Each structure stands twice: as structure tokens, then as C-alpha cells.
Amino acid sequence: MDSRNDKKTKEQIMVERYEEAKTVRRIVFPLVVVIFVIIAGVVTGSVLYVNNALKPVDPSSEEIITVDIPLGSGVTTISNLLEENGIIKDATVFKYYVKFKNEHSFQAGTYELTPSMTLDEIIASLKTGKVYQETKLTITIPEGLRLTEIAAIIADNTDYTEEEILQLLNDETFIQTQKEKYPETLTDSIFGDNIKYPLEGYLFPATYSFVEEKPALEEIIDQMIAKTNSVVQKYMADIENKDMNVHELLTMASLIEEEATNESDRKTIASVFYNRLEIGMPLQTDPTVIYAIGEHRERLYFKDYEIEDPYNTYVIQGLPPGPIAGVGEVSIEAALYPENTDYYYFLATKSGDVLFSETLEEHNKKYDEYIGE
Numbered sequence: 001m002d003s004r005n006d007k008k009t010k011e012q013i014m015v016e017r018y019e020e021a022k023t024v025r026r027i028v029f030p031l032v033v034v035i036f037v038i039i040a041g042v043v044t045g046s047v048l049y050v051n052n053a054l055k056p057v058d059p060s061s062e063e064i065i066t067v068d069i070p071l072g073s074g075v076t077t078i079s080n081l082l083e084e085n086g087i088i089k090d091a092t093v094f095k096y097y098v099k100f101k102n103e104h105s106f107q108a109g110t111y112e113l114t115p116s117m118t119l120d121e122i123i124a125s126l127k128t129g130k131v132y133q134e135t136k137l138t139i140t141i142p143e144g145l146r147l148t149e150i151a152a153i154i155a156d157n158t159d160y161t162e163e164e165i166l167q168l169l170n171d172e173t174f175i176q177t178q179k180e181k182y183p184e185t186l187t188d189s190i191f192g193d194n195i196k197y198p199l200e201g202y203l204f205p206a207t208y209s210f211v212e213e214k215p216a217l218e219e220i221i222d223q224m225i226a227k228t229n230s231v232v233q234k235y236m237a238d239i240e241n242k243d244m245n246v247h248e249l250l251t252m253a254s255l256i257e258e259e260a261t262n263e264s265d266r267k268t269i270a271s272v273f274y275n276r277l278e279i280g281m282p283l284q285t286d287p288t289v290i291y292a293i294g295e296h297r298e299r300l301y302f303k304d305y306e307i308e309d310p311y312n313t314y315v316i317q318g319l320p321p322g323p324i325a326g327v328g329e330v331s332i333e334a335a336l337y338p339e340n341t342d343y344y345y346f347l348a349t350k351s352g353d354v355l356f357s358e359t360l361e362e363h364n365k366k367y368d369e370y371i372g373e
Helices: 004-052 074-085 091-100 119-128 147-157 162-169 171-183 217-233 236-240 246-258 263-281 286-293 330-334 360-370
Strands: 063-071 111-113 139-140 207-210 345-348 356-357
Touching: 004 091, 004 147, 063 074, 063 162, 063 207, 063 217, 074 091, 091 119, 111 119, 111 330, 147 162, 147 217, 171 217, 207 217, 217 236, 217 246, 217 330, 236 286, 246 263, 246 286, 246 330, 263 330, 263 345, 263 356
Parallel strands: none
Antiparallel strands: 063 111, 139 207, 345 356
16 A cells, blocks of 8 residues: 555544544533533532521511420421421521531420521520520410400400401401412412401411510411411421312311310311211201301200301301311311211210211210210
């Protein structure tokens, strides 16, 4: 073979390799730049997120939130509790911050904390077992109370009158601001047909503490709605899986709350209600009659059960338009996770026991034995 042709072939190969290398560089370099930008963006975003999570939730907040730290709680449990109650922004960041600072020996107890606290202030409080700020006003709302009864309790503990409180609780502008603040909990259902009070069932029964001696009424109500929102948010996935909305859940939970005497009865009572709904049988629960009447009755008469009212479950099918009382978390869980039974009837004895039956005949026998005069 001619040496000149051989040399030419080698030169062509070198040129081709050079061109290939240029092509590879043109492709690889932009990819490297893109990857670098992505990595830099992720790192920057992570740093900004962590930096934000290390700051107080709301530096200007004076709201006092009661947090119970059970005995034996680890850092993970405590972190989750603080995030659930709105004291910190991110449980994971707080947990690693505690480990980074080599903090430990947190004490169990009931703490009154505020969203304006720094992480170091929260840690100091948990280590000393002391509350961060002195409470000047405490309002306790028991479970199972109607909105008008809750208004009376607020009035008894503050300078606000029941009329002022009820006026705010029915003020459409105030309610709209709350709907915007808690859109998943306060939906358009609270303004549904025949609703007596839009916020009935949305003021969570709990103890509320305030650092101000005379907090704004809006702040008091907001805390109660915020508590309902925080509890409901924990169950949103299960609410959707049950093909319910929040309003229906709280309505069912309020019926359970009003009927149950013991915690253990609630899921079984819930099963009765769901069994009745499934076959189109009226719920026929006395508390709805009392709610329809608008005042407490020690005893109901036959004429009471015939009252034409959208809340009276003796004359309507299905659930009433809305909740009839404030409910605790146990009743919410009962409404979400009822027992699987074949019961369609129940009655409470004079001793407080609840007896369940599958048939009307069985139910009537128990009524004659335990209730009949």
C-alpha cells in the first residue's frame, strides 16, 4: 500500500476523532451545566427551607397553645407533637437541631407554648418543665355542648356578652375570613340549607389559654376553630377514603357524642347509625329532637318526635343539615372507624349502660326490662 495513502488515512482518522470529541463536548458540557444548576438549586432550596424552619412560626403571635408531652416521649414524638400544634414549622428539622445541639432530658408534662417562640426557647422550656409565658385567661369548653352553650361559657369567663359572642359567630364577614384561613375544614357546607349556626360543631372542646387578660373575641374563636382544623387535618386521607366530607364527619360525630356515655360505646353506636343509613332507615336519635326544639329537655313526649324540623331525625332521612354539638377526637375516630356489627338499635339504661340489638323485637324487650315504667 502507498505510504502517502496510509498517512492520509491516519490523518482522516485523527480529524474524525477530533470532530467526535468536539461533538461530545458540545453535548456533555451543557448537560454538566444543567446538572450543576439543578444540584445548586436543590442545595440552595434545602438551605433556605431549613433556615426558614429554624425560625419561629409567627414571631408576632401571642396565642398560647397547650401541648401535652406524655411520659417517656422521645425526641421524634415531641417534634411531631410540636409540629401538629403549630409550635414549630418542621418536626424533622427540629429533631436534628436538637441532636446537633446535643440537647436531652426533656420533661413530660403539659406546656403552654406560643408560635412566636424560637427553637432554643422551646428547648429551654421542655428541659425546665416551665411554661414560657404566664397565662392570664383560661377557658375550658367541655365536649358535647351546643354553640349557644359555648357562647355562655365564653361570656362567663370574659367581659363579652352572649349577644356579642353570638353576633360574631354568625357574622358572615368573620366567617368568610375563617373559611379563607382554614379552607379544607370550613367549606361551603356550613352555609347549607337549614343550617341554624354556621360554626356549630366547629369550636373544638378543649382548654384554651391566653397571655392577655382581655384577648380579642376574634382571637378566642379563632383558637377554637384552629384546634378543630388541626385535629381534622390528621384524618383528611381517611375522610376522603370514606367518601365523606368534613361537614358530614362532624355531623355524624356530633350524634355519636350526644348519644354515647362511655368511650367504648362510641364505635358501636356509630355502627348502628351507618347500618341504618345503608338501608334507608331514619336515624331516630333523641338529641336531634332536643336540638330542633332549641332547649334541653329531661324527657321527650310523643308530640316532640313529630316536630317538623330539618334536624329532627325522626321525620327526616339521613343526617341532619349539620353538627348539633362540639365533638371530641374520640367521637371523630368513632365516626371514621365504626365497629362492624349487625346492630340497628340501642338504648341507654338508667345506670348508663348502652344495650344493643339487631331486631326491633329484641330492642323492645330490653326497653321493657330496663326502661319501661
